[in-house]
Each structure stands twice: as C-alpha cells, then as structure tokens.
Amino acid sequence: MNNFPIGIFDSGVGGLSVWIEIDKLLPCESVVYFADNANCPYGEKSQNAVIAHSEKAVRFLIEKQCKLIVIACNTATSMAVDFIRNTFDIPVIGIVPAIKPAAINSMTGVIAILATKGTLNSRKFNETKREFSKNTEIISFDANDLVEIVENGLQGTEQAENVLRKYLLPMLQKNVDRLVLGCTHFPFLIDDIKKITGDSIILDNPAPAIAKRTEYIIHREGIAAMSGNVRQISFYSSGNIDTLKKMVKNIKNENTLLFSQLK
Ligand code: DGL
DSSP states (O other), rough: OOTEEEEESSSTTHHHHEEEEHHHHHHHHHEEEEEEEGGGOOTTTTTTHHHHHHHHHHHHHTTTSSSSEEEEEEEEEEHHHEEEHHHOSOOEEOOOOOHHHHHHHHHSSEEEEEEHHHHSSSSHHHHHHHHTTSSSSEEEEEEEEHHHHHHHHOTSSSSHHHHHHHHHHHHHHHHOEEEEEEEETTTGGGHHHHHHHHSSEEEEOOOHHHHHHHHHHHHHHTTTOOOTOOOOEEEESHHHHHHHHHHHHHHHOOOOOOOEEEE
C-alpha cells in the first residue's frame, strides 16, 4: 500500500496549486489528480450538489487505489469534508481559508479574504471568521469570476487585471495588509495581484501548509512511499482537459506525466 498514490481533487485546475507543493515536498510519492471540470465551478452550487460531486470524485480516486485523499478545494472542504470523512475509511485532508495566520500576523488589524460564495456561506468558514473577528476586521469578497479567469487560462491578461481591480482597490483603501487566498485557483493570480498591490499586501496561500500536513499524515499512518519507488503522476478530467494539460506542462514538463479525459 505504501507505494499507492496520493489522490488529489478539485473542481478544476485550482488544486494544482496544492499539487505543486506536494510534489516539491514529497518527490517519491505517486499522485492521481482529478479535476471535475464537467461540474466546475463548485462555488455557486448547493451544498447537496457539492457533496454529490465530491463523493463521486473520492470514489474515483479510491478506484485508482489512492491511499489518502487531499481535497484541494476550499469549497468542497467547507461543504463536504464531514460527509466524506463519515463515508469513507481513508485519511482525508482538506483546505480552508487561512484566516488564523493572516489575523495573527496583520499589523494594520484589517485582513481580506477572496473565496467562492459557497466557502463564504459555509458554517465552517463563519465559525472561524467569528473567532478572529474580535481583534481583527475581516473583509470577505465572493470572487467566483476569478475562478473562471483561471479555468480559461486568462492569467496575465487585461481581463484578469480588470476583474482583480474590483476586489483589490477597496482593500488598499481600507488599509488591508494581508489577503487570504481562500480558493485554490487564486495562487495562479499572484503575479497579477502583485502588479496592482505591489508589496503593500502580503498574500496568504495555504497550499504549503497542506503539503506539510500531507507529509505528516502519511508518516503518522505509516503509508509513506518506499525509497526507490518508481512514481507515477496521472491527471484526469471529467470535462475538457486542455487548460489542465497546459498548466501542468508549464509547471513540470516531463513526458512521464499521464493525462486522460474521462467520458
Ligand atoms: N478551487 C475551488 C476552491 O478552492 C473552487 C472553485 C470553484 O468554484 O469550483 O474553492
């Protein structure tokens, strides 16, 4: 079992921001990445729909013999992680907006969060927000349109800049000094964000912490890959795989990577 893959899923390409960090930290591990492009975006769907799509994604990864699941999607974690943990007998790691480090480290006492509507409306998110609202002003922006920008590979374009301005200019006016990237698609917009904010806002990307958590769990469970494991990295999409393929190849251009578009 140790050499079985780590399963990662997201509604689309966003979870690649988590995969990048897992790949850096755990270079011996095989990975199966599932992008649910046929149902993307999750951010505007009902909780029942997100639970149903997440369940299907996890079943697919378990069929591929995954030993652990990383839900590389804030929306799916916020809405479906309890269901997934109660349904499947497999270690599950989720991702939620990193409010705590941003609130603790803010110098101005004002932080912002960019996430999907689904994440911002979830009970999990609102509980954490309440906890840190005592000492910190937390401004949240529902930014589903940024998911579309990344899914369409529009980073670095004027269109991306125009959409980002709508969120970032009010943050600058309000003296925000930390911005939580509360959706795994958004780390792919870091260069575009910095073009507008310069160094005045520090960006909190939780992906490196998720990779560390994954490392910790596979060691705790005794399921880390054996040294000398000939690893395999595979990418599957339930919809159009083009953006996924393009982004992966920009990150890591190896001809051993496998891509499959599911019917
Ligand atoms: N990448 C997902 C997240 O972290 C959401 C994108 C979507 O709306 O599907 O929330």
